[in-house]
Amino acid sequence: MTTTEKIYDPDWRDRFFQRWHGIDVEGILPVEAIASADLAASSRGTFYQPIPIRFLKRILKSARATGVPFRNFVDMGCGKGKACLFMARSGAFRRVIGVDISSRLLGVARDNRAHIGSVVPIDFVEADAQTYQLPDGPTLVFLFNPFDAVALSRFIANNLAHFRKTGSIIAYGFDIERDVLAEHGFYPLWRDDKKRLSFHAIQ
Ligand SMILES: C[S@@+](CC[C@H](N)C(=O)[O-])C[C@H]1O[C@@H](n2cnc3c(N)ncnc32)[C@H](O)[C@@H]1O
Numbered sequence: 001m002t003t004t005e006k007i008y009d010p011d012w013r014d015r016f017f018q019r020w021h022g023i024d025v026e027g028i029l030p031v032e033a034i035a036s037a038d039l040a041a042s043s044r045g046t047f048y049q050p051i052p053i054r055f056l057k058r059i060l061k062s063a064r065a066t067g068v069p070f071r072n073f074v075d076m077g078c079g080k081g082k083a084c085l086f087m088a089r090s091g092a093f094r095r096v097i098g099v100d101i102s103s104r105l106l107g108v109a110r111d112n113r114a115h116i117g118s119v120v121p122i123d124f125v126e127a128d129a130q131t132y133q134l135p136d137g138p139t140l141v142f143l144f145n146p147f148d149a150v151a152l153s154r155f156i157a158n159n160l161a162h163f164r165k166t167g168s169i170i171a172y173g174f175d176i177e178r179d180v181l182a183e184h185g186f187y188p189l190w191r192d193d194k195k196r197l198s199f200h201a202i203q
Pocket residue numbers: 034041042044045046047048049050051075076077078079080081082083099100101102105127128129130143144145146147151
């Protein structure tokens with residue numbers, strides 16, 4: 001995903017979500033347009049593209065089916081915050097956190113948050129996933145192919161103790177670097193080959 005080639009097509013649900021809430025989450029932005037001051041981190045990142053609503057619905061349904069009593073939803077590489085805004089409204093999590101290195105995208109995410117009625121707190125945090133520590137408690141960690149294998153490996157290695165302690169789950173969209181998860185002791189709970197979407201738990 002080094003180009004801005006569209007991976008998943010948005011549909012009427014995505015247009016409706018954006019219009020209904022009066023927010024700005026759609027569109028594709030190249031890495032050059034969203035790069036942070038940390039150029040080394042940005043060089044491992046992908047361009048901005050939001051996950052479609054139909055994927056978020058599938059992720060939410062599957063998260064509920066795991067039976068894990070999730071406390072947090074964390075989107076690593078949250079961009080304009082679409083997944084966070086959707087999950088905050090679902091009632092399935094007590095806290096929602098979006099992490100991104102792009103201050104430009106986080107600015108849009110915070111504006112979007114002001115338009116969404118959410119009963120749970122939504123935090124948008126400027127941080128590099130490679131050094132970010134997940135919050136306490138069982139967490140659904142969402143990745144929509146945000147960065148390359150090296151950055152993913154660093155994020156996982158840095159949070160292995162969290163996964164072992166809490167049983168947190170990873171939901172991975174466009175999961176091209178999923179071998180990295182296996183190398184760190186994760187196993188797939190399921191994978192939708194057509195959607196290239198999968199859930200992973202630690203052994
Ligand atoms: C494909 S977009 C995903 C957007 C969002 N998760 C969604 O599904 O709507 C990838 C995002 O990852 C962010 N990103 C790239 N490298 C990162 C890093 N090292 N730490 C945090 N965020 C990063 C980019 O700025 C971009 O917003």
